[in-house]
Amino acid sequence: MTISAASSPAPRAGSPSAKAERSPLDARASARELEPQERLDWLRLCRSDGVGPVTFYALLRRFGSASAALAALPRLSRPVAAPSRGEAEAELAAIDRSGGRLTCWGEPLYPAALAAVDDAPPVLTLLGHAECVLAPMVAVVGARNASANGRRLARELAAGLGEAGIVVVSGLARGIDAAAHLGALDSGTVAVVAGGIDIVYPEENRGLYDAIAERGAVLAELAPGIEPQARHFPRRNRIISGLALGVVVVEAAAKSGSLITARFALEQGREVFAVPGSPLDPRCRGANDLLRSGATLTETAADVIAQLGPLLRERPPAPELPPQPRLPLSPAPPRPARPIPIAPVGEDAALELLIEKLSPTPVAVDELVRQCQLSAASVATLLLELELAGRIERHPGNLVSLR
Amino acid sequence: MTISAASSPAPRAGSPSAKAERSPLDARASARELEPQERLDWLRLCRSDGVGPVTFYALLRRFGSASAALAALPRLSRPVAAPSRGEAEAELAAIDRSGGRLTCWGEPLYPAALAAVDDAPPVLTLLGHAECVLAPMVAVVGARNASANGRRLARELAAGLGEAGIVVVSGLARGIDAAAHLGALDSGTVAVVAGGIDIVYPEENRGLYDAIAERGAVLAELAPGIEPQARHFPRRNRIISGLALGVVVVEAAAKSGSLITARFALEQGREVFAVPGSPLDPRCRGANDLLRSGATLTETAADVIAQLGPLLRERPPAPELPPQPRLPLSPAPPRPARPIPIAPVGEDAALELLIEKLSPTPVAVDELVRQCQLSAASVATLLLELELAGRIERHPGNLVSLR
Numbered sequence: 001m002t003i004s005a006a007s008s009p010a011p012r013a014g015s016p017s018a019k020a021e022r023s024p025l026d027a028r029a030s031a032r033e034l035e036p037q038e039r040l041d042w043l044r045l046c047r048s049d050g051v052g053p054v055t056f057y058a059l060l061r062r063f064g065s066a067s068a069a070l071a072a073l074p075r076l077s078r079p080v081a082a083p084s085r086g087e088a089e090a091e092l093a094a095i096d097r098s099g100g101r102l103t104c105w106g107e108p109l110y111p112a113a114l115a116a117v118d119d120a121p122p123v124l125t126l127l128g129h130a131e132c133v134l135a136p137m138v139a140v141v142g143a144r145n146a147s148a149n150g151r152r153l154a155r156e157l158a159a160g161l162g163e164a165g166i167v168v169v170s171g172l173a174r175g176i177d178a179a180a181h182l183g184a185l186d187s188g189t190v191a192v193v194a195g196g197i198d199i200v201y202p203e204e205n206r207g208l209y210d211a212i213a214e215r216g217a218v219l220a221e222l223a224p225g226i227e228p229q230a231r232h233f234p235r236r237n238r239i240i241s242g243l244a245l246g247v248v249v250v251e252a253a254a255k256s257g258s259l260i261t262a263r264f265a266l267e268q269g270r271e272v273f274a275v276p277g278s279p280l281d282p283r284c285r286g287a288n289d290l291l292r293s294g295a296t297l298t299e300t301a302a303d304v305i306a307q308l309g310p311l312l313r314e315r316p317p318a319p320e321l322p323p324q325p326r327l328p329l330s331p332a333p334p335r336p337a338r339p340i341p342i343a344p345v346g347e348d349a350a351l352e353l354l355i356e357k358l359s360p361t362p363v364a365v366d367e368l369v370r371q372c373q374l375s376a377a378s379v380a381t382l383l384l385e386l387e388l389a390g391r392i393e394r395h396p397g398n399l400v401s402l403r
Numbered sequence: 404m405t406i407s408a409a410s411s412p413a414p415r416a417g418s419p420s421a422k423a424e425r426s427p428l429d430a431r432a433s434a435r436e437l438e439p440q441e442r443l444d445w446l447r448l449c450r451s452d453g454v455g456p457v458t459f460y461a462l463l464r465r466f467g468s469a470s471a472a473l474a475a476l477p478r479l480s481r482p483v484a485a486p487s488r489g490e491a492e493a494e495l496a497a498i499d500r501s502g503g504r505l506t507c508w509g510e511p512l513y514p515a516a517l518a519a520v521d522d523a524p525p526v527l528t529l530l531g532h533a534e535c536v537l538a539p540m541v542a543v544v545g546a547r548n549a550s551a552n553g554r555r556l557a558r559e560l561a562a563g564l565g566e567a568g569i570v571v572v573s574g575l576a577r578g579i580d581a582a583a584h585l586g587a588l589d590s591g592t593v594a595v596v597a598g599g600i601d602i603v604y605p606e607e608n609r610g611l612y613d614a615i616a617e618r619g620a621v622l623a624e625l626a627p628g629i630e631p632q633a634r635h636f637p638r639r640n641r642i643i644s645g646l647a648l649g650v651v652v653v654e655a656a657a658k659s660g661s662l663i664t665a666r667f668a669l670e671q672g673r674e675v676f677a678v679p680g681s682p683l684d685p686r687c688r689g690a691n692d693l694l695r696s697g698a699t700l701t702e703t704a705a706d707v708i709a710q711l712g713p714l715l716r717e718r719p720p721a722p723e724l725p726p727q728p729r730l731p732l733s734p735a736p737p738r739p740a741r742p743i744p745i746a747p748v749g750e751d752a753a754l755e756l757l758i759e760k761l762s763p764t765p766v767a768v769d770e771l772v773r774q775c776q777l778s779a780a781s782v783a784t785l786l787l788e789l790e791l792a793g794r795i796e797r798h799p800g801n802l803v804s805l806r
Contacts, residue, residue, distance in 0.1 A: 153681075276682070276687070279679070279702035284679070288679050288702060297694050299691060
């Protein structure tokens with residue numbers, strides 16, 4: 001379970017890869033804040049119907065900028081509704097009222113480790129101290145119904161990580177999460193919430209939320225005011241693991257949310273750590289299962305630090321530079337007149353041909369290019385169209401299938 | 404941590420190796436009981452001063468039989484005292500009175516897995532049911548001051564192993580050992596005691612000892628009447644791991660006796676299993692350390708069975724056939740007139756030459772043969788002489804060093 005954050009995230013394969021010669025600091029120095037108008041466009045695009053992070057980056061690559069993508073959305077075969085400029089401005093105002101600020105992928109305040117993840121949130125709301133989210137982080141997560149011993153372990157682990165200069169990230173949940181935040185309150189802790197930045201959940205952790213906002217940082221992917229729903233939690237968990245060099249699981253039952261975080265960590269190439277527990281305690285089943293699968297056995301912070309040692313010295317590699325308009329984007333720059341070279345469905349032989357080649361079985365995009373005898377750029381454009389229309393699904397390894 | 408019981412034990416490298424073509428059952432069929440006189444000679448030789456198991460087998464190989472070795476002992480440069488025939492007969496009588504019987508290395512009742520270990524006891528006293536020691540075994544060992552949960556886990560593990568037809572071996576100690584024996588009392592359990600077969604230690608386990616003697620089996624390496632001393636326990640532990648396909652450690656503190664058993668298991672190529680526990684419980688420290696080192700995480704008997712699966716189906720391979728007189732022995736058969744071609748120390752240039760080449764740094768025997776320009780047989784004989792005189796130490800890989 002070795003970290004491989006250095007691996008180039010799939011959606012940005014087209015961006016320049018001079019990464020090997022750049023140090024993280026260079027990358028930081030080259031990162032820039034978006035212009036206010038650009039920022040508004042990013043917000044509108046990423047809050048558009050059906051535009052998740054992967055589609056967001058695909059649109060940005062395809063059209064060269066958020067504003068060009070926004071202009072294209074209404075002309076797609078199945079038009080996509082974007083929030084108005086006023087609505088986006090209202091969100092920014094709400095963020096402002098909450099005391100937070102918006103940071104976009106690739107901006108100086110956007111955490112570098114998270115930026116390397118395929119489906120990194122295009123925008124994040126940040127409340128509190130920005131330096132917390134720029135330090136190396138380790139996640140400590142676990143059961144809400146944790147035992148007293150489990151909470152004590154989480155608090156001690158978090159404090160030990162803090163002593164080593166590591167910021168502890170968790171999910172502000174009851175039990176292990178709360179104990180981890182508490183243990184790292186003095187040294188630095190980041191809470192990632194599942195709803196909007198201004199929504200405290202669970203209510204019993206309001207005091208902790210306030211303390212973290214004052215002394216650490218709170219992050220949210222969703223817009224202010226959004227109450228967290230069940231489906232939001234796994235998405236939040238991917239941010240927790242994405243921010244961290246490694247995830248420590250303390251007391252997790254089988255099939256628990258903490259195991260979802262651990263699975264994301266593995267997918268993201270992060271280290272997974274687990275604290276062992278008695279086989280007679282169902283709350284330890286999930287952590288023990290992780291150990292059985294090769295997670296690093298963890299009794300104290302020293303176990304985590306020993307394993308992460310080289311990564312802590314080197315810092316996570318900088319992600320590929322963001323697919324922003326200032327970058328030379330491949331394959332096709334936007335065209336001024338009719339920017340979207342997509343023919344309407346049923347009229348364009350190319351699109352029909354492509355759909356004919358697709359099936360519920362995932363197929364490689366390269367293979368589609370070959371079979372359709374179209375340019376790679378045309379196939380990419382047609383697939384983007386189908387993706388926005390909800391007709392295809394993307395899979396790892398640049399595969400697509402018909403829904 | 405994969406078992407490699409198939410590897411040929413070093414001290415028997417000279418014996419014929421038709422092993423690959425023999426099934427364990429063939430080997431069993433070819434094993435034979437020693438004649439009463441032979442048995443007595445084995446007992447005398449292995450109870451001689453300074454003759455440990457490794458030296459015992461070296462003597463047997465060198466002189467061709469226990470009786471020839473006994474005849475040679477008084478003529479060594481530093482004579483070795485062997486018990487008299489009468490003393491050996493008295494031991495056999497004591498074994499008989501205890502209700503047990505003696506089994507010698509390579510005899511049909513001698514456990515095949517143990518026989519494959521380098522320093523397997525030349526003789527064992529067996530009390531109870533012989534079929535128990537011929538079945539596949541797994542050791543369950545752990546803390547004497549075990550928690551109630553630890554004892555429950557050990558009992559359940561042992562019962563689960565028993566259901567799978569595995570005999571549970573342990574050391575009759577308080578705590579985990581006793582719980583493991585109890586859990587397997589109905590299915591089959593073997594207690595290896597550190598002293599003589601008739602000495603119950605600790606006294607509080609007398610009832611358990613009686614139950615095991617009646618329904619399972621008790622094994623002892625030492626002669627009846629010997630009270631166990633601290634130094635006997637590690638030697639006993641090597642028998643526990645040697646008998647077993649794998650060792651399960653439940654609740655073991657750092658630096659505890661159970662970890663010694665686990666270390667023997669690794670040296671003997673056995674699987675090591677450990678039950679995880681809370682980092683806050685010092686009794687779990689050793690088991691967690693084993694997990695950190697690669698032991699198989701074990702919550703139930705199913706974890707053990709899954710890992711041992713192939714070995715349980717195949718059974719442990721038969722050891723090399725015993726170096727008994729009936730076998731063609733290399734390199735030198737005993738000579739009738741003056742059977743020991745060893746010159747007295749100080750008179751023989753060869754011995755002086757050899758000592759000159761030796762140092763506290765271990766050196767390969769092959770290298771000594773080359774450097775001394777003596778035959779391999781001569782060097783082996785001279786080294787045996789030095790070994791019996793306590794002047795050299797043997798190391799794995801056929802290395803020797805001066806003490």
